[in-house]
Amino acid sequence: MVCGAVQCYSHTAKSKIGFIDGSYARPPDRSPNLHQLERCNAIVLSWIMSSVSKEIFAGIVYCIVASKVWADLKERFNKVSGSRIYSIQREIVCLKQEASPISLYYSKLKQLWDEYASLVTLPSCSCATARAYVDHEQTQRLIQFLMGLNESYNGIRRQVLMMSSLSSVSQAFAIVSQEESHRMALSNQPLIEVPTTAFYSTSAKNSKLPRCENCNITWHTKDVCYKLVGYPPGHRLHK
Structure with a gap:
């Protein structure tokens, strides 16, 4: 799902979840932190846009605030249908x-x-x-x-x-x-x-598995042994 994919990215990057839930408010235009905030917002926005289909991308390509894009996607798609x-x-x-x-x-x-x-x-x-x-x-x-x-x-x-x-x-x-x-x-x-022992282990683990009394091979029993009941269609030995 769209929301799940982006949320995964957000959790793995430090201090980026605030750009998703809107808890990071935009600082004043002359704030020294403005450039860093806009850079992080652009990164999160790119994560969102790279995680959606082409049809959804066309509707959010001109959005510039990651939290608003996320809120819109959550409103549209994060509902159990x-x-x-x-x-x-x-x-x-x-x-x-x-x-x-x-x-x-x-x-x-x-x-x-x-x-x-x-x-x-x-x-x-x-x-x-x-x-x-x-x-x-x-x-x-x-x-x-x-x-x-x-x-x-x-x-x-x-x-x-x-x-x-x-x-x-x-x-x-x-x-x-x-x-x-x-x-x-x-x-x-x-x-x-x-010899069967060439391919099948005699360990305690295999001893618990069903074993055919006819061919002594594990994983099947005598009543479904191919050598007795015949090989299935498509097998080279099927008659």
């Missing part, structure tokens, strides 16, 4: 992976989540109710991420949802990304049977 919240929620629910790689699909989702968080006031205290709400929000994001995955990831989706404690969305993203990389490697290289 119910229609925008609805639009973001709709985009999140309708977003599908389709032909996009996992990383691009996840980046689009995260951008929508971040924009939604900027419009909705979330609890920031450390009480049990606030923590429960944050946990619920993370679970919702995990489900939204899994819902948009292609059908070829049904096995991974079931495994994540069947875990005793649900993974975070970042952990689920890591799992799916690893599966995607594994499939790409198999599609580009000849199938060679090698």
Whole structure:
């Protein structure tokens, strides 16, 4: 958002916030501080103008007082719009992976989540109710991420949802990304049977992950093993 971007710049520069909220009054014309104040005002004004779109820039290009420009932008844009919240929620629910790689699909989702968080006031205290709400929000994001995955990831989706404690969305993203990389490697290289220990760690961490009883590989179980149920469409071994 426009206001958020400029406010970030203002906080990082010393003694510039006064040019945004109007607390720095213009000194008399003969004041020795006039030149310095006008210089700082011009800097803040340039920050604002470089942070807005071309359409908005055309309406403020002739303004010379940063605080007045900021007040005008705040009046026009710093309002939570119910229609925008609805639009973001709709985009999140309708977003599908389709032909996009996992990383691009996840980046689009995260951008929508971040924009939604900027419009909705979330609890920031450390009480049990606030923590429960944050946990619920993370679970919702995990489900939204899994819902948009292609059908070829049904096995991974079931495994994540069947875990005793649900993974975070970042952990689920890591799992799916690893599966995607594994499939790409198999599609580009000849199938060679090698000892499982060459690629999979026997550490305590990996021992907690689901492991296939057929091929002894983690991240999937016997009921969805490609060697038993067949390879998905698009895989070079698919028949």
